[in-house]
Amino acid sequence: MAFSLSPERERQVDEILTHYPERRAALLPVLWLCQRQNGWISPEVVNYVAERLGLSTAIIKGVVTFYTMFFDEPVGENVVWVCRTLSCDLRGGKAIQDHLEKRLGCTAGRTSSDGKFTLLKAECLAACGQAPMVQINDYYYENLDLELLDRIIDAHADKGGEAAAAELSTFARFGTPRRNDRLAQASAPPPPTEEAVRVASQPPPAAEASNAGGDES
Amino acid sequence: MSEPIKPLLTSRYGVKESWKLANAESAGAYATARQALTTRKPEELKEEVKKANIRGRGGAGFPAGVKWGFLNPQAGEQIYLVINADESEPGTFKDRSIMDLDPHRLVEGAIISCYAIGAPVAYIYVRGELAFSLKRLEQAIAEARQAGYLGERPFGVDLGHPIEIYVHSGAGAYICGEETALLNSLEGRRGEPRLKPPFPAVKGVFGMPTIVNNVETIASVPDIIEMGGDAWSLLSRLPGDGGVRIYGVSGHVKNPGLFEAPVGITMRELIDDYAGGMLGDRPLKAVIPGGSSTPVLDPRRKVHAPAEDHPLHKWHGMSEIDVPMGVDTYRALGTMLGTCCAIVMDDSVNMVEACRNLMRFYKHESCGQCTPCREGTGWLVDVLNNLVHGRGKTEDVDLLVNISNNMMGNTICAFADGTAMPMLGMVQKFREEFMEAAVNGVPDGVRHDDSVRGMVEGAA
Known part of the structure; x- marks a missing residue:
């Protein structure tokens, strides 16, 4: 099932994008918003973020796997x-x-x-x-x-x-x-x-x- | 016994709900920023910071005023200020206290600094784990914006550019404390350090000239401007290394925590006078002076500086822990001042085991970009595992030295040096323990948390 952020979080993404001269810079903050909603960075989340920020899924997976705090598999409550x-x-x-x-x-x-x-x-x-x-x-x-x-x-x-x-x-x-x-x-x-x-x-x-x-x- | 000083950096830690604008302001916040923006020129402010001789508080100890002087923007370039709040160096926990207990000091410092260097935007890069500090900062920034201290006309003054501050969260990576890795992370990339030059002051975030300063450095700016650079510098006991700073102590002391004191107190003062002495009055065995990347000090060792022109001649024949803690004095001692947060170990600690703990950290945190670091950190852990588990050979001790020497200076950033230097220091100063481990392993009884394990467990 496709992933999407809640309307409130979507508004936060719009706000975050105004902080930077480049869309890509919003990647970490947007991943955080997604993980807070979804619990982990699922393949559906990766697809969503790729579309939202205009980046390839490979770039996003590269970033997700670099940082300890992004979970690429489900975790406990x-x-x-x-x-x-x-x-x-x-x-x-x-x-x-x-x-x-x-x-x-x-x-x-x-x-x-x-x-x-x-x-x-x-x-x-x-x-x-x-x-x-x-x-x-x-x-x-x-x-x-x-x-x-x-x-x-x-x-x-x-x-x-x-x-x-x-x-x-x-x-x-x-x-x-x-x-x-x-x-x-x-x-x-x-x-x-x-x-x-x-x-x-x-x-x-x-x-x-x-x-x-x-x-x- | 050192005299207590009037706190500057930490003066509002005790104020009730110090993180709220009204409370911080009635305790003095933003008066200096208002005065600076309304009555002084950026050049004057830069000059004050230069005169203050403030050495960067993030660990490298580079003079902040000199760093600011490297800016030389070309036409059409925008300057950025980036505040490094990726506090991750093992043993270091000072910046978090500023963000949690006096976020407005950091915001005020950022406003003055942005004005001084001509930066319309400052980013505060906070390590991802500090979700709480992040929220505190965001609230403080929102309050300051509401009050008109940020935005198009800060304090109602037309500076020719706005001042905005944004908080950016990391996501768990020690290497993002390295300034160019931090910039990559800020741009939404993997936090891998960049090749230098170009240095950030020439080509930093988004390809623009960027100043990267530590939280404590920026938080010191309001005091520097208020007192004047010369007066602030003189608070220090050492020349060329000005002011006061926040010292941290963790490990086997009675009273671990943070203490504000002048630059140049000795490690002995820090442990005995500030941190209450050794836990259980056990003997001090070793102390890592300023975060895990700084080579260990051994109180048994004496300073050897018979030549009169040696920078440490004054302390010739005294213990290593009696040398004043300064960027230059500690460099002359063969270690580094780093973040000024000490890890204290009593005689219950086995140094091979302590070393293995730290090397596991570096193995975990190496970004993997450069082969000597990626492979070297793992190899050091393998060798130390063998030593601890009784599978070692005496040649392994020299192998540790050999691996370290082949890591140093052979990588893009200072991470490999920051691994190799403490490793070499451990073997140099506690070689007999490594040799002993090579023969007998490390028996369970001397694992390094034994002296307190009973206290933690006893309560259950």
Whole structure:
């Protein structure tokens, strides 16, 4: 079946085209709009974009396959990217991945059998100071431990639970991405107390938003 | 102990809902842009940026004022400003904080910069993963346009050209942080770097003269113009490398995060004074100073600069981590300042394993255009896999060096150098560990996340 964008998104394409002197430059933004609507870049999407921008399908496939975030096959309802680059791995990135694999019942690179989650390994997501972290769909979840991670997965597993999950994302509590009260005390890893876990996963007050400025020195 | 400074770049991070125009404006946003556009000439502004000695904050450390000076548009050519927000260098997470917590500073910097270099359009290329930052920026731009700070007559002034800012989303590719790959991506192509020359200032996006600057560089422009280039430059502790910057620390410290400080603090200050010291007070083993492409520092090593005219003579005999962090000092030290975001590793880390982690990153991210890089990155990972899994030979350690040497300088862009340099630094400074791995492999007990794994897992 032929693919087409919703009227609202079509209007967005028209607007995007005014940003550039060349139509081709709209390719990435238009692919994004299509993927948001369709979930992945299907062959029908490629045909649609080719027609809309006046490009050959070969050019579009070349671009789609170059970029990690364009999916050329269907993915689950939620896409979980677990960061495994050095800064995250130094703070337990592998433990996060192991837990997700167990919890979702699939290895990285695959989709859970209920189709709800695709688990993917990511390279550095620019959240190194708040490691370990995962990205789920548009949201970053940082300073994770397994308890917090489970709550996030629970929320995303519910249909329409994205809003609840977003409350746990860094952006709902951004600027205070620290949990160091607990980490600071950790020498040879002591078992964290109930209290410490509770404090860690609560959004810290916004007034402490800046950890920049060297004010803690 | 370093003295805390009055924050400039991060001064609005703590403002409630700082990303909204009204809040940012009551905390000072756009006053400098208004003043610059209404009372000053573009040439004066360019001069201030030159005097500020601001070294590009994206990693290469090229003086931004000099870069602006390369523009020499021919008749009929339009100048573009492109802001590189493709922050992807492992260990680096500073630009995102500007976009999320003070997007209006970036917009204001872009307005002043567009006026100074004569660019009617600025594109902010944001990495695709940062969907949230993208939305924040789009909202900020919409608000600024609504307020009349963008468009045909910014601040009501007829500049002879409009100023428009557009956000462009990438889609997941580290290489798009390389400026010419970024330009290709912006044009709707695969993000493969271009052969240089021509440099972007001559032939950039859409074949037009283009200035590509990092987010933090552009976000510094309002302060530079407000204070004056000379005064801003003097905030630094080093000559020829001006101002303040955002330092990041990740890894095994008590207090990882972002800290604004003058250029020229030492790595020891950054770790001990700003980042709260080592996690669990374990010994510092190694630190990657400014993103994964910068060769590692080893605190055991002493600066060797007995000659009096050596740029590091002042620090002769001191530890590598006691040298002030500047573009030139770090180059003299045999590493790079890069993005100024450090990855700190304690003595629990096995360097072969840490190295394998980073080389896997480069293998994944090589764009594949040039053979030495495409094949070399994969080969390095293969050799490191053999070492870690106990299948290695002692000759493999020299093979790592050999492969790296054959990658350096043999490719279109700096990616291969950015892979080979840290690889060589690792082998040079921690050779005994690589030799040990060649004989015994890396036993599970020293895998690099062990020191914190218990903390992450303990909570479940």
